[in-house]
Amino acid sequence: MTSPQKSNLSSSAGSRSTGSSNSDSSPQETKTRGGVFTEGTDRRVELFTESISIDRRLYAVDIRGSIAHAQMLRDVGVLSEEEFHQIEEGLLEIRRQIEENRFVFNIEYEDIHMNIEHALIAMIGDVGGKLHTARSRNDQVVTDFRLWIREAIDRIDRRLVDLQAAFVGRCDDDFDVILPGYTHMQRAQPVIASHIWLAYCEKFERDRQRLHDCRSRVNVLGLGAAALAGTSIPIDRTKTAEYLGFERIAANSIDVSSDRDFVLETAFCFTEIALHLSTLAEEWILWSTSEFNFIRLPQAFCTGSSIMPQKVNPDVLELIRGKTARIIGNLQTLLVLTKGLPLAYNRDLQEDKQPLFDSFDTIEAVLILAAPLVEGAVLNRESIAGRLDRGYLDATILMEYLIVKGVPQRTAHAIVGRLVRLAMERDVPLAKLPLKEFHEIYEGFDYNVFSVLGTTNAVNAMKSYGSTAPNQVRMQIDHWKKKIDQEYRELR
Numbered sequence: 001m002t003s004p005q006k007s008n009l010s011s012s013a014g015s016r017s018t019g020s021s022n023s024d025s026s027p028q029e030t031k032t033r034g035g036v037f038t039e040g041t042d043r044r045v046e047l048f049t050e051s052i053s054i055d056r057r058l059y060a061v062d063i064r065g066s067i068a069h070a071q072m073l074r075d076v077g078v079l080s081e082e083e084f085h086q087i088e089e090g091l092l093e094i095r096r097q098i099e100e101n102r103f104v105f106n107i108e109y110e111d112i113h114m115n116i117e118h119a120l121i122a123m124i125g126d127v128g129g130k131l132h133t134a135r136s137r138n139d140q141v142v143t144d145f146r147l148w149i150r151e152a153i154d155r156i157d158r159r160l161v162d163l164q165a166a167f168v169g170r171c172d173d174d175f176d177v178i179l180p181g182y183t184h185m186q187r188a189q190p191v192i193a194s195h196i197w198l199a200y201c202e203k204f205e206r207d208r209q210r211l212h213d214c215r216s217r218v219n220v221l222g223l224g225a226a227a228l229a230g231t232s233i234p235i236d237r238t239k240t241a242e243y244l245g246f247e248r249i250a251a252n253s254i255d256v257s258s259d260r261d262f263v264l265e266t267a268f269c270f271t272e273i274a275l276h277l278s279t280l281a282e283e284w285i286l287w288s289t290s291e292f293n294f295i296r297l298p299q300a301f302c303t304g305s306s307i308m309p310q311k312v313n314p315d316v317l318e319l320i321r322g323k324t325a326r327i328i329g330n331l332q333t334l335l336v337l338t339k340g341l342p343l344a345y346n347r348d349l350q351e352d353k354q355p356l357f358d359s360f361d362t363i364e365a366v367l368i369l370a371a372p373l374v375e376g377a378v379l380n381r382e383s384i385a386g387r388l389d390r391g392y393l394d395a396t397i398l399m400e401y402l403i404v405k406g407v408p409q410r411t412a413h414a415i416v417g418r419l420v421r422l423a424m425e426r427d428v429p430l431a432k433l434p435l436k437e438f439h440e441i442y443e444g445f446d447y448n449v450f451s452v453l454g455t456t457n458a459v460n461a462m463k464s465y466g467s468t469a470p471n472q473v474r475m476q477i478d479h480w481k482k483k484i485d486q487e488y489r490e491l492r
């Protein structure tokens with residue numbers, strides 16, 4: 001998914017013929033203006049309407065789509081075997097030129113589709129003009145974008161597995177670390193660190209499922225819809241779909257050229273990943289402060305201050321959090337872009353590429369950094385343990401202890417509330433109150449109560465499926481390890 005250098009973009013008529021693939025023929029003939037038009041395009045209009053500066057990134061999928069289309073045209077007898085080979089050779093040569101930076105993109109040919117087609121005709125002559133039979137740029141651009149997105153989804157999916165693997169890889173080492181779990185940013189209940197790591201794995205797993213689900217709707221052949229109504233030429237769309245590996249063929253030609261829901265859906269999938277990563281970023285930024293002092297971020301992922309020598313700043317995490325904004329913004333752009341567009345193709349739709357390309361580039365860059373950052377961070381065990389008895393993290397377990405003994409939940413809540421108030425007045429944890437005080441508030445207490453007090457006891461007392469109970473977390477770690485191994489075996 002590399003994009004060729006921008007310096008290769010020609011925007012002046014004078015430099016038009018400097019590229020080896022550009023002929024001297026007037027662009028007006030190969031553009032879409034033949035016949036009806038008697039005037040050329042205003043230079044300012046060309047600059048305003050071009051998309052080559054953005055969609056040149058689609059060059060490889062455009063060529064792939066064109067070769068498949070030409071193959072199909074040969075299969076149905078519209079192209080001879082010889083014509084197909086000329087077209088295929090020409091397209092492959094253009095791809096080489098682009099990849100070796102020898103191709104000059106020209107805004108006079110507006111977009112990637114016409115740049116390539118013009119170069120083809122310049123290279124192989126009139127037969128190149130047969131390639132655009134039974135298609136329009138409207139179904140061509142949709143096909144290119146679907147091919148590109150399919151690949152983009154697979155790449156992000158792989159990165160998500162790497163990130164999950166980074167979390168799972170910490171689970172054994174961090175298994176004995178108990179952290180305060182928070183709600184409303186207030187200390188709530190104790191949890192095993194690995195339980196938190198696996199919470200992220202679950203989130204990224206749903207992100208992966210969303211991508212897979214989205215991919216099935218992306219993986220549909222639009223080509224053959226032509227401009228909007230289909231074509232009278234006897235094409236065989238099943239062949240084209242087969243050549244391009246599409247699972248299905250779009251059943252309505254008007255639908256094909258009018259919709260970008262697959263682009264929006266992908267943009268949303270990327271947004272959800274970014275949102276999950278912004279939670280991680282925010283959490284770890286807090287954890288790395290002196291106030292929390294839960295985690296030490298790898299120094300290679302931090303930056304210093306130009307004026308305060310003592311500082312180690314979590315800039316990478318801050319930027320992961322910050323870049324979420326532009327990914328959300330791109331989704332918003334696409335939502336507004338497509339609102340209220342009448343059927344079928346409208347030029348507005350050309351604006352769909354930049355936001356999605358940007359979301360893809362951003363989320364990929366973020367994921368590339370997230371995995372090693374997760375691997376390299378170190379929990380500050382002493383600092384965490386030293387303050388675990390603050391915040392009455394065992395109060396809920398104490399309430400449940402009473403409930404199991406038959407005390408109604410509301411009563412148990414009130415009893416523990418009074419005990420916590422008493423402990424707060426004395427500035428001690430619940431486990432430091434003498435049994436006598438427990439008795440005074442509720443006479444049903446016996447010495448066993450101390451078996452659930454303290455964070456370790458509280459965690460060990462957990463039982464439910466999916467809870468932070470050590471045996472539950474252990475079971476989940478085993479599940480995730482097998483799953484990650486399996487994923488890597490399949491990805492290989």
Ligand code: ARG
Pocket residue numbers: 051055110111137138141345347349350351
């Ligand atoms: N550059 C255009 C785009 O990306 C290609 C389709 C143009 N179609 C048209 N009817 N002008 O949307």
